[in-house]
Every structure is written in C-alpha cells, then in structure tokens.
Amino acid sequence: MPEYKQFLLADTAEGLTEAEILNVRVQPGDEVTVNQIVVEVETAKAAVELPIPWAGVITEVLAEPGATVEVGAPLLTVDVDPAGSSASPAQAVNGSSAPAPAAAEEEMKPLVGYGSKTTEARRRPRRAAPSAAPPAATPAAPPAAAPAPAPAAARGGYVPLAKPPVRKLAKDLGVDLSTLTGSADGGIITREDVERAARPAAPAAPAAPAAPAPVAGSRERRVPVKGVRKATAQAMVSSAFTAPHVTEFLTIDVTPMMELRERLKKHPDFAGVKLTPLAFAAKAVCMAVKRTPDVNATWDEAAGEIVYKDYVHLGIAAATPRGLVVPKIRDADAMSLPELARALDELTTTAREGKTPPAEMVNGTITITNVGVFGVDTGTPIINPGEAAILAFGAIKDAPWVVDGQLAVRKVLQLSLSFDHRLVDGQQGSQFLADVGALLADPAMAITY
Incomplete structure (x- = not known):
C-alpha cells in the first residue's frame, strides 16, 4: 500500500x-x-x-x-x-x-x-x-x-510557463497568466508580456477596500509590504520608539590608514585578500569594544538586566536587491585583520546574492553601516533591535586639513555613532567613538590597546 x-x-x-x-x-x-x-x-x-x-x-x-x-x-x-x-x-x-x-x-x-x-x-x-x-x-x-x-x-x-519573478509581477498587476501566450522560446511568458497585457487591462481588484485599484497608464505603482522590507520597517519602528537614541559625530584624518593599506596589499599575508577601509573599521570597532563594553551589551527589559557580551558578533549592514539585511561576522573580535577582510568579502557577496542563511542574521552585538560606499559623508543610523550601538562609516574624501600648523590635502573620513542612552552614557559613547577614530587615524595606536 x-x-x-x-x-x-x-x-x-x-x-x-x-x-x-x-x-x-x-x-x-x-x-x-x-x-x-x-x-x-x-x-x-x-x-x-x-x-x-x-x-x-x-x-x-x-x-x-x-x-x-x-x-x-x-x-x-x-x-x-x-x-x-x-x-x-x-x-x-x-x-x-x-x-x-x-x-x-x-x-x-x-x-x-x-x-x-x-x-x-x-x-x-x-x-x-x-x-x-x-x-x-x-x-x-x-x-x-x-x-x-x-x-x-x-x-x-x-499551467502557464513563467518564472517566479514574472508570476509575482503578474500577481501585482492583476494579470491572469493563463490568458497570455509567451513570446520566449517554448512559450515561456516574459516580463514584457505581462507589462504589455497590463497596459490596456481593466483595473485589478484592490488589495484592500480603502486602496484604489491600479489604473492602466498610471504613474504610480503599488507593491505589497512583505519580506525583508516588512521586517526592516517593523524593526526600525520598534527600535526608534523603544531605545532613546543619541548620535555623535567625529571627523578624522585617515591618511596614515590609507598609506598602511597600500603597504599591506603587498604583504604576503594579504595575498588574494580584498583589503577595504571597512576591514580597518571592523578591526577598530572590535578593539574599541574591549575598552567600552557598554556598547556591546543588550537591555533585557523583561528581566530588568543589562547583558554584557564577552564576544563580538559584528553586524554589517548590506544593501541587496531584496532590501537592507544585516548578516553577522561571528566572533569578529577573535579574528586578525586578514581574516576580517576575507569574512567581509564573503559576507557581502553572499548577501547580495540573497543566499545568507537566516541563522546568520540574528543575535548580533554591534553593527557597522557603510554609507560611504554611496559617497555619503555620514548619517544618523537607527540601532538594530537588541543592540546598544551602530557605527556609520562615511566616504573617504580629499579635503583640506591642518597638519603641523600647515594646510594640506588629506584623506578625511566622518564617523557617526548612534547608541542607546539606557545602556550607554555620553561619556562612554564619546570614549568609544574617540577610540575608533584614533585607531583609524593612527593605526599604530593599536599596540597601546
């Protein structure tokens, strides 16, 4: 049987x-x-x-x-x-x-x-x-x-032949795939077939009674809020209205860091390693956490406790076609600079391909968001729920800077740190941001930590 x-x-x-x-x-x-x-x-x-x-x-x-x-x-x-x-x-x-x-x-x-x-x-x-x-x-x-x-x-x-993204588009536009004839090889229905059918089509049924149906030729689009976008929105609203945010800013001269980066690229230990400025920032954050553990803690409202973490699960905010995700580098504080650089490269590549396992996007302790990759100087990032701080890493640009009393053109970077004021006082937040800035402005300071 x-x-x-x-x-x-x-x-x-x-x-x-x-x-x-x-x-x-x-x-x-x-x-x-x-x-x-x-x-x-x-x-x-x-x-x-x-x-x-x-x-x-x-x-x-x-x-x-x-x-x-x-x-x-x-x-x-x-x-x-x-x-x-x-x-x-x-x-x-x-x-x-x-x-x-x-x-x-x-x-x-x-x-x-x-x-x-x-x-x-x-x-x-x-x-x-x-x-x-x-x-x-x-x-x-x-x-x-x-x-x-x-x-x-x-x-x-x-069963109409169409790929999942085309099926989703048809669903959003109210197009019945069974009424279409695919223009691709084998009769497969394409995105163009669906869009062509949607232009003269009658309005699709509204998603909710209060929402008007999309009209053919309209200059507006309605997309259901779900998946990563829905989760991100809920998390950011929860964080913004639960944790009292404070943001501080720091501008630093990172010319020594950029010079060190060029030297390290030629070192055998960095052969085949994509050494980015973000890798230096990740290392600086992990080192600075040891001096200010408050930024690496969690506020447990239910238990009425602050949970201090003796490890760093470093979150890296990554923009992907699916939206913003924050995969984690587990035990980042135990990694060397080459190991961090490799982990960052693998993490961002996997995230952009949409292949990050769900287990790799939870239980972070502190986050870096690299707004500089978009040419942005800095920002006021919102803390990820369950964490105490997030560092925004801005664009590195040539700018006038005073060196030994003389005006010079230097590589300049802006940092901003948002922290939860329930856990982190101004003194602690300022100390952490200053430590990160000092390590990036003068990497030789690392031997004093």
Whole structure:
C-alpha cells in the first residue's frame, strides 16, 4: 500500500510565522531523493532553500509561486512507497487508511522548529489528471476536508510557463497568466508580456477596500509590504520608539590608514585578500569594544538586566536587491585583520546574492553601516533591535586639513555613532567613538590597546 506524506512549511530556526513561495522545483510525477531541494521560500530575513527529508514521487503540489503561506501549511504531497497500491493521496489522508491524527502530525515534521498551524492552500492539479469521478469504493471526504478547487485555467492540466519573478509581477498587476501566450522560446511568458497585457487591462481588484485599484497608464505603482522590507520597517519602528537614541559625530584624518593599506596589499599575508577601509573599521570597532563594553551589551527589559557580551558578533549592514539585511561576522573580535577582510568579502557577496542563511542574521552585538560606499559623508543610523550601538562609516574624501600648523590635502573620513542612552552614557559613547577614530587615524595606536 502506498504511503503518502505531506511536506510542510516549517520554522527555519528564526521564529517566522509565514513565508512567500519563490519557486517550486518539482512537479507531480517527479522522483525526489532525500535532502533534494524542492522549494525556495522568502522569509522576513532571507531566501531559503528547503530540502525534502524523504525519497519518493511527488503526487501533488499544493503551493504556487508568489503565494504567502503560514508555518505548518502543506507544500507538497509525496508518495514515499511508489511501488504500493494505486490508492489516491486523498484516500491516504482522508480515507479509512489514514493514520491517526497524532501519528500523521508526527510523520509530517520536515524540519526542526515545526509549527502546528494549518493553512488552506490552493492545489495545483496533476499534469495528466483525469476528469473522471472518484472510484465508488472510496469513502466520501467530509465537506470541510475537501481540497480547494483548482483555478479555472488550470483544471484542464494547463499551467502557464513563467518564472517566479514574472508570476509575482503578474500577481501585482492583476494579470491572469493563463490568458497570455509567451513570446520566449517554448512559450515561456516574459516580463514584457505581462507589462504589455497590463497596459490596456481593466483595473485589478484592490488589495484592500480603502486602496484604489491600479489604473492602466498610471504613474504610480503599488507593491505589497512583505519580506525583508516588512521586517526592516517593523524593526526600525520598534527600535526608534523603544531605545532613546543619541548620535555623535567625529571627523578624522585617515591618511596614515590609507598609506598602511597600500603597504599591506603587498604583504604576503594579504595575498588574494580584498583589503577595504571597512576591514580597518571592523578591526577598530572590535578593539574599541574591549575598552567600552557598554556598547556591546543588550537591555533585557523583561528581566530588568543589562547583558554584557564577552564576544563580538559584528553586524554589517548590506544593501541587496531584496532590501537592507544585516548578516553577522561571528566572533569578529577573535579574528586578525586578514581574516576580517576575507569574512567581509564573503559576507557581502553572499548577501547580495540573497543566499545568507537566516541563522546568520540574528543575535548580533554591534553593527557597522557603510554609507560611504554611496559617497555619503555620514548619517544618523537607527540601532538594530537588541543592540546598544551602530557605527556609520562615511566616504573617504580629499579635503583640506591642518597638519603641523600647515594646510594640506588629506584623506578625511566622518564617523557617526548612534547608541542607546539606557545602556550607554555620553561619556562612554564619546570614549568609544574617540577610540575608533584614533585607531583609524593612527593605526599604530593599536599596540597601546
């Protein structure tokens, strides 16, 4: 007898409650192996690839790209014993051969952090599904347990060919993909096909009663707030209205640091290393934290305690196509300058590709945001929730500077530090910022720390 299991959306170790389906890599009839990547989802922190814990044959795909589903919702049905009888998945789940509810729930835990929520999902039909009625011997399922009907365009087995971003665009613009003919090879629907269909199309249904529907030819666009943007907005509002922010500024001459950087590029220890000014800033922050541990602490409101961290999990704010993310360099204070430079290069590359694991974006202790990469001098950054301080690293520019009583053109940098005044007093914040500035202005000061 076949054994059917449902692959559920599980908590990917970050406490999420929902995720958007980016891509489903399998179709009904496909054979899968243990740990094969079958679904890609976007959570509030990262794009995540989900492996399946069983081998078998996909019998149903229950989630479409672009859909938002809750933790515990079924994504796929898998026959893990394809050599068994021809009983349908519905029989195995709803019929007399179904396991007891508790046993079924235990069998369907695909990942650590499984959630028990259930969400009704719109099912995608099998490619060659016959339209005949169910066998007479199959007991009828209760009305409440019947699967949601498939979309009208898909009942005949037709599934429009389009990539996930194109599906998402069509969803945002209110375009029905089943009405389009793809212009790309193989009949694949492109972004241009969707945009062309949207121009003369009737207004799409509004996302909310109070929001007007987009009008063809309008010079405005409406994009749902979700994923990274939604998480960032919630975190920044929470931080701005919870932690009393103070921001201080410091302008320094970093000509000695830039000269040292040029010398180190030729050193054997830095062969193949992308040594950026940000690597010097990361090292300076880790060293300065040891003299002012208050900036590397957490305010525990519930316990009424300040938690001091004897390690530095350094957050680096990175702009990506998905929005702002802050991956962490674990135990950055234990790294040498070459190790920090390599870690920064790997971190930023992975973040821009959207491949940072969710576990790498939590539990930071202090953050650097490099606004200088955009040519900006400085700013007033908002502290990441759970941290006490964030340093903004500005652009390094040629500027007039007084050296030994004489005016000279030097490499000048502006720093700004925002800190939580519940944890950090003005004296402590000023001391930390001055220490970071001193290490960047004169790297030789490091031997005195």
